Amino acid sequence: MDSVRVLAPTGMLGAGFPEATVERGLALGADVISVDAGSTDSGPYYLGSSQPKTTRAAVARDLRVLLRAAADAGIPLIVGSCGTSGTDAGVDWIAGITADILADEGLDLRVARVYSEQETGTLTEHLEAGRIRALPPLGELRAETLESCTHIVAMMGHEPIVAALEAGAQVVLAGRATDTAVAAAYPLMKGMPAGPTWHASKIIECGGQCTTDPRAGGVLATIDADGFTVEPLDPAVACTPILVAAHMLYETVNPFQMREPDGTLDVREADYTALDDRRVRVEGSRFHVADQHTVKLEGARVTGYETMSFSAIRDPHILENIDDWADLLRTMIRQRVAQTLGLGEDKYAFDVRLYGHNAVLGDLDPARGAPREVGVMLLVSAPEQSTATAVAKIANPLMLHLPTPDMNYLPSLAFPTSPAEVERGPAYEFVLNHTVDSITPTDMFRIEIEEAPHRG
Template sequence: MNDTAVRVLVPTGMIGAGFTPETVARGLELGADVIAVDGGSTDSGPYYLGSGTPKTSAAAVARDMRILLRAAAQAGIPLIVGSCGTSGADSGVDWLAGITDGILAEEDLRLTVATIHSEQEPAYLKERLGQNAIHPLPPHGPLDAATIDGCARIVGMMGHEPIEAALRAGADVVLAGRATDTAVAAAFPLMKGLPAGPVWHASKIVECGGQCTTNPRSGGVLATIDHDGFTIEPLDPTAACTPASVAAHMLYETADPFRMREPAGTLDVTHATYEALSDRIVRVTDSVFEPAEQHTIKLEGARISGYETMSFTGIRDPHILANIEHWAALLDKVLTDRVHQTLGLSAGPDGDYEFDIRLYGHNAILADLDPATGPAREVGVLLLVHAADQATATAVAKIANPLMLHLPTVDMAYLPSLAFATSPAETERGAVYEFVLNHVVDTDDPTALFRTEIRKAGNRA
């Protein structure tokens, strides 16, 4: 490896999303020193943290891991996966570790594997809360002990330090719990002594693989980081990086396109420059990193907010479609009245249940902000009923059944026939989770909140 540069191969934005073996082989040919890939996200909501289950299929993850483990063994370079199992919960780390162990045995690959668990004990967090060491991030307010106790799971979002420690301890493969997307790519080059500004900026750009290229579907990228900056190159020869495509990724999932906070400090790209070295390679310089006075670890927690039952019906009747918002308001009123008459239950945030009517094909996504005018040709009506228990949610949805099948507008002289998408019409979704933690905890030791186990090659059960 060139002592003045580190090449980070990022094959995809998330393990299990898929990539071609050829792009990984291309990365090895270009001299990759480490393979880094994200394994999770909060994008798909709180269910995966609350339930401790992954959103990706084991078969898809195993397919990707087999390619990457072979590549890491072939090249003699580390493989790092962060936020395992979608949420980074301990069960997700163990799930991916089991998949990894199976592949290593099948392929006869003798690689040392480190697992880093990131779930947090409520008792410890309440102790830190009492020491005024937990602080809210906007828009949340102060945390209380009851919220901590109410969480099904809480994870701490690690920076690069626990991953670097595992690499220094001899790990060939690092399977980390919840981690910042950037920490996965930053750990190895920081360990090699490269400056934090270029490292963190490069790691941010490559976090989603090919998303910083002109063809996000083409696969991953290779970042070459040196003491003065970094270059980004697509692994697919038919794709390209441009100054605009690279710079634009600083807009992705950031409140400020020029500054991004990590546990150890803040990346500042205000004065960064982006230069096209060719028609497909971009060089970036003048990125800086400001160390924080206080190292912090972000906490993510999910709790059960209730239980949900869903129904979905389709409307093609032109008269209803021309008056769809009036029809939805009528459905809201009639359902509320009938539930009260039949079950004696009241609706609303302080009542026995809540429900939501979403008009897909009309304004389900943008609601009142939707600029579209005129009636749609067809609309799908999604009813979500939320209650403290499943039986209540389903009972309300069943009362809605005849309304979602035949409810006319007030001026219709006939009963329309609408179309349920499924039979039975009601689908019980089970427990529904909500995120309730958006806080950071102060720590003087960046590795203290995380638990690392290293299993030497050949010493697996």
């Protein structure tokens, strides 16, 4: 093939897109549809609990459009990081939705599942063999950390996806993958050069984010021997050299280089040229193959259990002294928890955030003067849910009636819900930021291919 056209309909499966933009991508000659379905952006809960961020209905809507399009055009559909975090359960969840849609639509498509979840015992063997290395800021990995994780995934590059395609899959549902690998797999399989392929894949990983209107749908990247061209799927939207180049700043340590499992993308000599008022041409991208193929690990573990409470303040006197009031609230909570539950601060933790005052920036907030109203969020964490809730309940009357020291009456603040305490369940934290020296690019991943249903 002289070129490969990659259709990226949206930045995340389930986020939605206009169906007409996918139809236009097919009319422009798309050779493959690629879409990411996950991220660590929303925190460790989704990996730790192996639960999706997106609702089934939203995923099913997007998948139905894409599966129809892939079947009509006879091109592959690739989905990466299924179920938000890419766990095995996430892959199976998307696979179940896919199976239902294929049956409803009467489509015969061969589906591959590429699993990326890792077993602790196998990773311990890699650790003992010296094949696991820490990425900053974490230090040396200990076996106990692996054992503490509820779920661990390995972030695949393009190779397992290519293996599934070469085995005859028409739909590839991959576990955790680099966002770029999802788009890069098919062009690399078809012989496109690595530099333009990885660069194009980086630019289109978030769909229309590199356009003048990210809400209007995705983009089409055409990759060839000398570079790539990117254009929006909505005719009323444009790509510009600045918008395209700017996406190299997104989620990268170095805007000129980006590491993949098999090497490093280098865009220091890339040129961005406007072909017209909508399309951008990029040339000069390079890719440096690494001496050792590596796979990044992501793991999450339970850190405790959380209970949240929220109160609202409109009292002007308290608002004039809101920082002092918040400090008093913290002091009173500690005192009453010690008096009532007999717990020291090593047995629980809590955070008070003042929304409408400085909850986002804290002491860096440049705003001065009394706020008009403040929402007080109390978040308690403890080793047991019952303890977290007990602490929040002790704080309840304080969050409803706590006066400043100079007030001779009890103010009435406002809880938005009854009960005021909301049990959030287990809380998780990311504990792995490490790479494994791969024996082969595919040995840490498992591929299962389902035969397309035979319809008479």
